[in-house]
Amino acid sequence: MYTHLQQEILELRDLVLKMATRVKDALGMTIDAFSKMDANLAQEIIAGDDRINELEVRIDKTCLKLLALEAPVAKDLRFIIGCMRASIDLERMGDETANVAQATIVLSLKPILPFYSRLETMGQRSKTMLEKAIEAFFAPDPDLALNVCKMDCNVNELYSKIIKEIIEYMYNETPAIERSVYCINIARRFERISDLATNIAESAVFISRGINIKHYCQFDNRS
Amino acid sequence: MYTHLQQEILELRDLVLKMATRVKDALGMTIDAFSKMDANLAQEIIAGDDRINELEVRIDKTCLKLLALEAPVAKDLRFIIGCMRASIDLERMGDETANVAQATIVLSLKPILPFYSRLETMGQRSKTMLEKAIEAFFAPDPDLALNVCKMDCNVNELYSKIIKEIIEYMYNETPAIERSVYCINIARRFERISDLATNIAESAVFISRGINIKHYCQFDNRS
Amino acid sequence: MDIKKIKENIVFWVIKSAAFLNLLALTIFLFFLVKNGISAISWKFLVLPPRDMMTKGGIMPCIVGTLVLSLGSIIVSLPLGVGAAIYLCEYAKQGKMLRIIRLGINNLAGVPSIVFGLFGLAFFATYLHFKVSILTGILTLGLLSLPVIIGTSEEAIRSVPDTYKEASIALGATKWQTIYKIILPSAIPGIMTGVILSISRVAGETAAIMYTAAVFYSPHLPTSIFQPVMALPYHIYVLATAGTNIDKTRPLQYGTALVLVGLIFLMNFIAIMIRSKKQAKN
Amino acid sequence: MEHKKKIQVKDLDFFYGENQVLYNINLDIPEKKVTALIGPSGCGKSTFLRCLNRMNDLIPGIKVRGKIILDGQDIYDTGVDVVKLRSKVGMVFQKPNPFPKSIFENVAYGFRIKGIKDKDFIDERVKTSLRMAGLWEEVHDRLSSSALGLSGGQQQRLCIARAVAVEPEVLLMDEPASALDPIATKKIEELIYELKKEFTIVIVTHNMQQAARVADYTAFFLMGKLIEFDKTENIFTSPRKKETEDYITGRFG
Amino acid sequence: MEHKKKIQVKDLDFFYGENQVLYNINLDIPEKKVTALIGPSGCGKSTFLRCLNRMNDLIPGIKVRGKIILDGQDIYDTGVDVVKLRSKVGMVFQKPNPFPKSIFENVAYGFRIKGIKDKDFIDERVKTSLRMAGLWEEVHDRLSSSALGLSGGQQQRLCIARAVAVEPEVLLMDEPASALDPIATKKIEELIYELKKEFTIVIVTHNMQQAARVADYTAFFLMGKLIEFDKTENIFTSPRKKETEDYITGRFG
Amino acid sequence: MKKRSIQNSISKIIPMPLAFSPLWPFIPICNLRDFSLLLNKGRSPNTQIQGEGSLLSYKTKDNIIKYLFFLCALVSVLVLGLIVYFLFIEGVPIFKVVSFKDFLFGKYWYPTSDPPSFGILPLFLGSIYVTGLSSVFSIPLGVLTAIYLAEIANPKTRSIIKPIIELLAALPSVVIGFFGMVVVAPFLQKYLDLDTGLNMFNAALMLAFMSIPTICSISEDAIYSVPRELKEGSLALGATHLQTIIRVILPASISGISTGVILGMSRAIGETMVVLMVAGGAAMIPESIFDPVRPMPASIAAEMGEAPYHSEHYFALFAIGIVLFFLTLIFNLIADHISHKYKQVGASTL
Ligand SMILES: Nc1ncnc2c1ncn2[C@@H]1O[C@H](COP(=O)(O)OP(=O)(O)OP(=O)(O)O)[C@@H](O)[C@H]1O
Ligand SMILES: Nc1ncnc2c1ncn2[C@@H]1O[C@H](COP(=O)(O)OP(=O)(O)OP(=O)(O)O)[C@@H](O)[C@H]1O
Ligand SMILES: [Mg+2]
Numbered sequence A, B: 001m002y003t004h005l006q007q008e009i010l011e012l013r014d015l016v017l018k019m020a021t022r023v024k025d026a027l028g029m030t031i032d033a034f035s036k037m038d039a040n041l042a043q044e045i046i047a048g049d050d051r052i053n054e055l056e057v058r059i060d061k062t063c064l065k066l067l068a069l070e071a072p073v074a075k076d077l078r079f080i081i082g083c084m085r086a087s088i089d090l091e092r093m094g095d096e097t098a099n100v101a102q103a104t105i106v107l108s109l110k111p112i113l114p115f116y117s118r119l120e121t122m123g124q125r126s127k128t129m130l131e132k133a134i135e136a137f138f139a140p141d142p143d144l145a146l147n148v149c150k151m152d153c154n155v156n157e158l159y160s161k162i163i164k165e166i167i168e169y170m171y172n173e174t175p176a177i178e179r180s181v182y183c184i185n186i187a188r189r190f191e192r193i194s195d196l197a198t199n200i201a202e203s204a205v206f207i208s209r210g211i212n213i214k215h216y217c218q219f220d221n222r223s
Numbered sequence C: 001m002d003i004k005k006i007k008e009n010i011v012f013w014v015i016k017s018a019a020f021l022n023l024l025a026l027t028i029f030l031f032f033l034v035k036n037g038i039s040a041i042s043w044k045f046l047v048l049p050p051r052d053m054m055t056k057g058g059i060m061p062c063i064v065g066t067l068v069l070s071l072g073s074i075i076v077s078l079p080l081g082v083g084a085a086i087y088l089c090e091y092a093k094q095g096k097m098l099r100i101i102r103l104g105i106n107n108l109a110g111v112p113s114i115v116f117g118l119f120g121l122a123f124f125a126t127y128l129h130f131k132v133s134i135l136t137g138i139l140t141l142g143l144l145s146l147p148v149i150i151g152t153s154e155e156a157i158r159s160v161p162d163t164y165k166e167a168s169i170a171l172g173a174t175k176w177q178t179i180y181k182i183i184l185p186s187a188i189p190g191i192m193t194g195v196i197l198s199i200s201r202v203a204g205e206t207a208a209i210m211y212t213a214a215v216f217y218s219p220h221l222p223t224s225i226f227q228p229v230m231a232l233p234y235h236i237y238v239l240a241t242a243g244t245n246i247d248k249t250r251p252l253q254y255g256t257a258l259v260l261v262g263l264i265f266l267m268n269f270i271a272i273m274i275r276s277k278k279q280a281k282n
Numbered sequence D, E: 001m002e003h004k005k006k007i008q009v010k011d012l013d014f015f016y017g018e019n020q021v022l023y024n025i026n027l028d029i030p031e032k033k034v035t036a037l038i039g040p041s042g043c044g045k046s047t048f049l050r051c052l053n054r055m056n057d058l059i060p061g062i063k064v065r066g067k068i069i070l071d072g073q074d075i076y077d078t079g080v081d082v083v084k085l086r087s088k089v090g091m092v093f094q095k096p097n098p099f100p101k102s103i104f105e106n107v108a109y110g111f112r113i114k115g116i117k118d119k120d121f122i123d124e125r126v127k128t129s130l131r132m133a134g135l136w137e138e139v140h141d142r143l144s145s146s147a148l149g150l151s152g153g154q155q156q157r158l159c160i161a162r163a164v165a166v167e168p169e170v171l172l173m174d175e176p177a178s179a180l181d182p183i184a185t186k187k188i189e190e191l192i193y194e195l196k197k198e199f200t201i202v203i204v205t206h207n208m209q210q211a212a213r214v215a216d217y218t219a220f221f222l223m224g225k226l227i228e229f230d231k232t233e234n235i236f237t238s239p240r241k242k243e244t245e246d247y248i249t250g251r252f253g
Numbered sequence F: 001m002k003k004r005s006i007q008n009s010i011s012k013i014i015p016m017p018l019a020f021s022p023l024w025p026f027i028p029i030c031n032l033r034d035f036s037l038l039l040n041k042g043r044s045p046n047t048q049i050q051g052e053g054s055l056l057s058y059k060t061k062d063n064i065i066k067y068l069f070f071l072c073a074l075v076s077v078l079v080l081g082l083i084v085y086f087l088f089i090e091g092v093p094i095f096k097v098v099s100f101k102d103f104l105f106g107k108y109w110y111p112t113s114d115p116p117s118f119g120i121l122p123l124f125l126g127s128i129y130v131t132g133l134s135s136v137f138s139i140p141l142g143v144l145t146a147i148y149l150a151e152i153a154n155p156k157t158r159s160i161i162k163p164i165i166e167l168l169a170a171l172p173s174v175v176i177g178f179f180g181m182v183v184v185a186p187f188l189q190k191y192l193d194l195d196t197g198l199n200m201f202n203a204a205l206m207l208a209f210m211s212i213p214t215i216c217s218i219s220e221d222a223i224y225s226v227p228r229e230l231k232e233g234s235l236a237l238g239a240t241h242l243q244t245i246i247r248v249i250l251p252a253s254i255s256g257i258s259t260g261v262i263l264g265m266s267r268a269i270g271e272t273m274v275v276l277m278v279a280g281g282a283a284m285i286p287e288s289i290f291d292p293v294r295p296m297p298a299s300i301a302a303e304m305g306e307a308p309y310h311s312e313h314y315f316a317l318f319a320i321g322i323v324l325f326f327l328t329l330i331f332n333l334i335a336d337h338i339s340h341k342y343k344q345v346g347a348s349t350l
């Protein structure tokens, strides 16, 4: 039997998908804007964040409504809760892209610094993670999701290295200190984005298996 | 009539209260450790984060169970969802205190820098916000919660000022660059903590009034 | 639309007048009975035996005879009837045996009372040598009222919800404890109703006692159950058709009829009270 | 209220003899939406529902005060044809109550009493109605067998088909699924979801979750008074009145 | 299973005549917990429940295969005294069915049939049982009035008191709240929550939400087979079997 | 089991009527109090479900009780059998005198003339005619009144009239016969200008008066028990009350109504006293409804007194009894069949 709860869950799914796509696009654009030091594009990203926020509110509302009216259980319940969490994470990612875009605007006025390309790589990595996390979320594919969690370590390593590099650079190039600080911030943003992508992957595991892998990064902790 | 759902909600409330208290204490200790540059205390905080994470998992599980088994509506539902959100925020705060503690350990090896006291003030502010947010959450008191949201602007201003100050300082005191970067990070952490406190305050409004004030910071956006 | 309404009104009017006609007939009936009967009834009429070729005196032996016959018949039919009803409701399993028993009871209920009279005459009076006597009458009437008793008892027992039974069994009661402690107490008002109705039916029964128990005239009360008795319904019949002076005894006839009808109405009234009390309780 | 009002109830009081059971009800029932009436037992839900097609008229000694305006006309006006009103405001009852006739005749009943003879027309409408009630697939090959042979859930859908056949504008349902098992209930709920495309539906239900699932608007009654009327979503996420909150969260009583 | 097993059901098959309705059921019912049986209508829940105190014995032509071990003894052994078994395994039915006796006599019935005469003892036990059933406050001043004068919910609690009075170890309940309104239902649910401190409870329910609310363990039956048995929490958040998932999310049928 | 309490406890254990019953010698073994005490002796309750060997297990006792009740139930069948047996024993000898065909189709009933003539056709037809004629009155009146009571009358009227109708059913037939004789007959004679008021028409009226309550109260039960839901279902579809009665309520209760009608007729056909007193008693085939007739029960009742024991006349009367018995049997079987085949329908219960 095909129930209207299923219908509404599909609609919820569409909303989350839309939001995820927006965030993914925003992240892509952010990396673009950063690599090309394109202030206009960056401006666009900042402007677009509102629409992401709006989607978050709508998703929240839909989830609340479904929880209140349909008393969902099992898969349905897990999906709805997963969506609630994912929308929080996605919203935060949106904010982070806006932050990066903000920094990009400041940086675009000055010449580029040598570690920009490393930062871009990091951005790409986090973008890949986000893409995979979204894929895992909608499949839902717990194995892929676990992969995403594992990728997070790489990004963290990369992050540490870049920070070290930037700080070293700062010692030598004092005039670039402010910009370097911005860059540290950008690196931090990308690192956070990959963290958040990990969260989404965790939600994917939760949806498909009903288990919570937060703080564990493995399947078998069912009580 | 007194139902067992109410009983279980009280238990959930106790759990969240416990977690909130832990986080509050951790934040207090963090500010302490920072002001006294006490590496041991900082170590303790980092070790204590696990217990906060554990509480988050327990709260999540309880909420999921209540949603699945009790089909809560209205106040009960809002409270459970509020708790889910609050636990995510609190967990994140726990992480942030651990981050600050980490930075404190590094900084404690070197002499103190002039803007430490400003940072401490900022920490105190965010702590006040957290305390008020928790109070608003458990009362629940939407007006107090709204106040917390408004306090966030102050903290943000303070943050901008501090960052500017630190960057200026870096230009003059090149050897302190690395420590300054750490300090920027700490400032950023405190700012985030006040953001997260704001989130909790938003949850408080949601619980008591059933409206979502995310991205609006005011009551009247009920459709 | 209006045609519908008019049609409806006409039909309802017809229906109402049918009901009215019934009541009218009853009223006429009672009117004549009471008007002519009431004057004949007196204390003496009730307590004296008939005299002067039944043209004078009272109907005391008839009243006594009717009471003896009807109460006696209940003693026969009640245990058998309730027992049968319990069997049918509580023990019988679906099958051939049950079908046969049911068929037996249903058809026994339809046997005309005159045929019961013939049977009583042939079996009890002649074959068992009970003669025309109270005993023969009691047994005949008892069998005649058996289906009524079974029917009402069965209904009363069936109306005890199955869930009572299950509850009792689930508490660890045996089947007989359940029947005795739960089912019968709940069924008693229903059974009582049946008993009273069957007494009233038996009391008015004529054809079945004509050749089994009733006697034309006896100045004394019987001293044993092997003697015949006078009975109210038979007395009416005798006075009205076979008496020596039909017109002269007419007031007596009316009086006797009124006594009989009064007796029966009284019992029915009690039965109705019991039943409505029970219904009010549910 | 954002939607067109189909029925407006104004200052409705209702008495059984001396006994007042509805107090000053004001309520606008939106068109082509499902409106649920909830509340504890004996609060007057059924009574209110039965006011809407004057089924209460059958009970002697009732008294009605106030107005119930259906499409601009007060149904309690003198001169209103009750029979016509009832074919405009259909009703489905708690227990499935198909007539002891064939499935086809059950659905065709509404036409028979209207004196419609056109066989093709009736055939067509019976078919459409059974389709609407989601029953066609299950019964199309045994239309002439007795309706009593259907399962409880099917019988209830048959009753819905029967009510729908005469093309009412409003459908009243008094706990239409309370006698059914969960799967049959689910089917009825899905059916109501479909039917609201065509009809204005008012449903009484004991089951709050059911109201939550099927209704667009929910009215909460307590002791003959209308406590709160709002979008179902609002009632179940953030009711305005404490009584409503207590009732739906099970703290009541 | 973390808890002590009160009843172990092993390879249970059940037939009504030729018609098999339970297939190879294996299930351990934990002590002093509430175990709910859910499943679509006709899947054999009631039949299974009634196997546990041999109430099915009343139906002619049944056949049972397998073992039901209560406290180490197979209740289908020859030589088992069914009457004793039933006073050890009490039962509460779908519709409240107090005897048409006084409230006191209803609860005392279990002692009467055991031939217990000790008045003080009976008084004491009646009182305790009514307390347990949460009814004492409501009825203590009218113990000798008829039980039929109570409301439906009170009657059902009286039936629970009656079952509890003879100190059974296991309480079977077949949809104990399905005939009650939501508020009375809530009370019964809360009562079950209390009773599990003393008794092992097995409850059949049509209402999945009810199973979710009251049960510690849930067994899902489908067409006479036990599909899944687990902690209620797991069943309702992440069942292992697709059938269970489909059923509890309403996709079944 | 101790001896002391047996007598004492019978009356406590056995319901009063049973205690009086001829069956009581069987009953002491069911003294359950003693029994259950035995069962529980020396055992803490609820520790074991294993039964132990008590003196007489409750199963045996339950079986004996069951057997007793079975015997009670069997009495009806037994009696019916005896009735048939004795009717035949006493009735069949007549067929040595007259052939079965002549008996049934002979037009002359002169049992006392010489030679006697035993043709019961006039009696048989008398029964049929008088019953038929009474049905003409009783069926419409009975059914319409039933409809009135169940559907149209307001509850208060119904609660008054229903018991009155039931009272009517309890009127002894002899009184009705008496009424027909002394009130109706002179009236008919006077206003219709007849030779005698004691005739078929009068008898039919009185029989109708007698069987209306039967028809009415059974039909009323059937109509009234049509579930409210069905009626409301029809009204809610916009049907008028009359349409609802005709299209829904009557079809749903038709089996109960037919049962009532048939039972009413069966009662009329077997009725003795009324026809004995008012039918006029002429053993001829009637030509008009105002002719006197002598239905079968009347013949038996009137002549049995004069027929010498085991005379031909006596046998003949029993043979009439056989015919009457089977006639009513057929009616009852039909009623039975109808009420079984068309069970009362209701709203579905789940
Ligand atoms: N025919 C009637 N005569 C007199 N009083 C009535 C009648 N029907 C209902 N009532 C009373 O009117 C009040 C409201 O009854 P109603 O049936 O409308 O309640 P409800 O909310 O539908 O309850 P439920 O949920 O039990 O169906 C109750 O107190 C009831 O006792
Ligand atoms: N007395 C009986 N004789 C024969 N078959 C029966 C009997 N009782 C039940 N059944 C059959 O056994 C199967 C299981 O019935 P059961 O009553 O146990 O189901 P259930 O799961 O309790 O259903 P419900 O939820 O409707 O109570 C059904 O198919 C039913 O038709
Ligand atoms: Mg982390």
Ligand SMILES: [Mg+2]
Pocket (backbone or CB within 6 Å): A095, B195
């Ligand atoms: Mg923000």
Ligand SMILES: O=P([O-])([O-])[O-]
Pocket (backbone or CB within 6 Å): A192, B188, B192
């Ligand atoms: O994104 P952050 O919370 O790490 O600043």
